[in-house]
Amino acid sequence: MNILVCNCGSSSLKYRLLTMPEENEISSGEAQRIGPVTSEPARIVHREGDRETVHPMDLATHQQAFHEILSLLAKGGKRPDALGHRVVHGGRLFEQPAVITPTVFEALRQVRELAPLHNPPAIDLIEECQTRYASLPQVAVFDTAFHTTIPEHARQYALPLDLVQELNIRKYGFHGTSHQYVAEEAAKMAGIPMAEFNAVSCHLGSGGASLCAISKGRSIENTMGYTPLQGLVMSTRCGDLDPAIVMKLLSLYSGDMDRIEDVLNRRSGVLGLSGASADIRDILGNWDAATSRNNRFQKTLQIYLWRIRKYLGAYLTLAGPVQAIIFTDTIGENVSLVRSVVCANQNYFGVCLDEKSNRELKQLPGDISQAGSPVRILVVATNEELAIARQVFRTLSLNNEVKH
Amino acid sequence: MNIMTLNLISSRVHYHFFPSGHFESQWSGCMENAHGFEDWRIGLAELRQRTQNGGHTTEAIGVRLVHGGSTFRNPWLVTAETEVELQSLSAEAPLHIPATIELIRAIRETYCNVPLFLFFETSFFADMPERECHYALDVNSLGMPNLRRYGYHGLFHEAACAMARDCSHKQGFCFPERCLSICLETRPEIVAVDGIQPVMVSSGTTPLEGLPGQTTAGELDAGIVMKLVRKKKWGPEQINHALTMESGLSGIAGRPVRLDEVLESDDPSLRLARDVFRHRLLLACGSGIAVLGGLDAIIFSGRYAPSAHYLGPWLQERLKRAYQGRSELVIHEYTLSHGIDRILADQIRWRPILNS
Known part of the structure; x- marks a missing residue:
């Protein structure tokens, strides 16, 4: 069965066509700069095997981009048998992947605004596919679903109960698809059944980032909260903040919420601290400047790493004793310095990093812990599209909709 | 005097x-x-x-x-x-x-x-490291150049740590270098102390951030505050009232409660409030251990310090469960039973700089 996985960003659509259950990739790519015209033209970067082609074209909407992607696949004689959609926020309504039906789609409308940047394009694309490709089964897979096992006392904010109930306020957690995927891969590497696996998964992307505490294979905590704003210092998101600061900004900006949201989501984090770049690799790239005194880069780097270290300790305690720490995504997979600093001097938890293995790591997955370290430190490439495809296949199999 | x-x-x-x-x-x-x-x-x-x-x-x-x-x-x-x-x-x-x-x-x-x-109360935190003090914000362009994290029970923490050093000396133990100081007040607070220097604190630029208090929310996703503005059409005063007067352990329990009652009672209606508090405290302790690179002592203070009798053993058990170090783990525990008035009087009595 060929499953086409669609991962809608605010102005992009990543896709991957896989045969399941063999897990072979047929093609993949990304439609970039969807929406209003920007300084560079919109395009689709399409890959089949080792061959990559770039197709500049107007891409006004995600729906239009999707049709063009299907055309590119058709030219290569490929067509999907089913569609999998990544939906960032499933709210309280979706705790499992869901086969799209008219009833499910109505429920999806209700969670549309929970992630205003990510949910609307995915839901609009699902609607389009329902209309134009009705014969293709569709499954929505939710980033929040893995975190539905977070226990009540961990997901509860200390707010009045009536307010919590009225606004459905709770910790949802995000990056669940990635955390689940790398945890399953790490458990295999460690030779431990997932149901007995305790770990801390560090999804450190160049944009968003979160840590997840995993106990017996299930998520029990995530640094992100009700929204993806809480937690670590991210590229342009502030992460943890005293709520009183938001109230101060409300007064300062005369209640202009658009401006406050813009500041906290798009002008803070690494960008706000450094004043130069939203990408922590740019800060690390200028290591001499970053380590000199009284430098804004130095402060950015210290705050960024300190926050990860604090959460790592918190989750090693919560899920402890853990068997592994997992690093993944752009920063987690590629920046050895981040792994080295956050794992340093954590002997209390049994974390012993091998500096040489860490520095010289070339191939993923890799183990960068010292021999005899009670906690294995694993670097695993995330593959959200494959994780989604697995869940789509599993869901359709349960619904007897798989045609081999 | x-x-x-x-x-x-x-x-x-x-x-x-x-x-x-x-x-x-x-x-x-x-x-x-x-x-x-x-x-x-x-x-x-x-x-x-x-x-x-x-x-x-x-x-x-x-x-x-x-x-x-x-x-x-x-x-x-x-x-x-x-x-x-x-x-x-x-x-x-x-x-x-x-x-x-x-x-x-x-x-x-x-x-x-x-x-x-x-x-x-903030003096104890004056020299806390920059990496702990600062939020990931461009404070200058926001017009808040002095925005930073403080602690709000510095007098308790300072006195409690001094008492722990004194006790350990009298008992013949080593000087406790890496301490978690937990102040059990209506707005509780935890500090990681390295030697005599605080390096991490749960409170923020105001005492609202951090552990949940009797009526204060503690740590929140900033997105929730924005939701209250958008959906409830609340202004800063209404939000402040809800988060400081109607939230916290009382908000969860649905009635006014005290911290010691929550920590010590078997009442099932307080179970969730107790579990939320313990959970947040455990996470903060884990963060503290990570930044200290280990743990020698836990020190309780504040008006509800006697509740350490209930909280301490639970906390020790959870912290020891996470330990995978090579040597035997010993975590000393101390409780300062003085009120804030006694701490102030002691400061006047004992500080040579003040008496000179």
Whole structure:
């Protein structure tokens, strides 16, 4: 069965066509700069095997981009048998992947605004596919679903109960698809059944980032909260903040919420601290400047790493004793310095990093812990599209909709 | 030395009198229905008279202040210039500083030649590392260049850590280098202390952030505050009231509760509140261990410090469960049972710099 996985960003659509259950990739790519015209033209970067082609074209909407992607696949004689959609926020309504039906789609409308940047394009694309490709089964897979096992006392904010109930306020957690995927891969590497696996998964992307505490294979905590704003210092998101600061900004900006949201989501984090770049690799790239005194880069780097270290300790305690720490995504997979600093001097938890293995790591997955370290430190490439495809296949199999 | 301590809480002045030779206050009270300079001046005159009637003269006065910003990094002997220095902090703590200045004026007018010392809860945190103090914001472009994280129970933490060092010395243990100081007050707070230096604190730029309190929310996703503005159409005052007066453990329990009640009771209706508090505390302890690189001692203080009897064993068990180090783990535990008034009096008695 060929499953086409669609991962809608605010102005992009990543896709991957896989045969399941063999897990072979047929093609993949990304439609970039969807929406209003920007300084560079919109395009689709399409890959089949080792061959990559770039197709500049107007891409006004995600729906239009999707049709063009299907055309590119058709030219290569490929067509999907089913569609999998990544939906960032499933709210309280979706705790499992869901086969799209008219009833499910109505429920999806209700969670549309929970992630205003990510949910609307995915839901609009699902609607389009329902209309134009009705014969293709569709499954929505939710980033929040893995975190539905977070226990009540961990997901509860200390707010009045009536307010919590009225606004459905709770910790949802995000990056669940990635955390689940790398945890399953790490458990295999460690030779431990997932149901007995305790770990801390560090999804450190160049944009968003979160840590997840995993106990017996299930998520029990995530640094992100009700929204993806809480937690670590991210590229342009502030992460943890005293709520009183938001109230101060409300007064300062005369209640202009658009401006406050813009500041906290798009002008803070690494960008706000450094004043130069939203990408922590740019800060690390200028290591001499970053380590000199009284430098804004130095402060950015210290705050960024300190926050990860604090959460790592918190989750090693919560899920402890853990068997592994997992690093993944752009920063987690590629920046050895981040792994080295956050794992340093954590002997209390049994974390012993091998500096040489860490520095010289070339191939993923890799183990960068010292021999005899009670906690294995694993670097695993995330593959959200494959994780989604697995869940789509599993869901359709349960619904007897798989045609081999 | 006869010492009077004064503590301004929500415009009410609490007082304690320590005659020479007494470590505990011999009489105490609160100025009821006294608000502002004139009421306080009258109340203080009555206090002075009462002291004199008992055959004593007040020889030193200590006042607890919540916020000292980056100006007041140590206990402060009040002089003619102090008022101006305090006024410069008014924008940072607009509800607190102006009232404090009025109280100081009333004290100086009533007790003309008596040395008056100010003790700031934030002083203990003055030299906390930048990486802990700062939020991931561009504070200059936001027009908040002084925005930083403080702690708000510095007097308790400082006294508790000193007590732990003293006890460990008397018991023949090593100096506890890496400590978690947990202040069990209505707004609880945890600090990681490396030697004598705080390196991590749960509170934020205000005491609202951090552990959930009796009526305060503690840590929240900033997105929730924005949701309250968008969906409920609430302004800053309504939000502040909800987050500081109607939230916390009482918000979860659905009725007013005290921290010690939540920690000690078996009442099933308090189970969720207790579990939320313990969970947040455990996470903060884990963060503290990570930044300290280990743990030697846990120290409890605050008015609900006796609840450490219930909380301590649970916490030790959870922290030991996460331990995978090579040597045997020993976590010492200490409890400071002094109230804030005793801590202020001790500061005056024992600080050579103040007595000189």
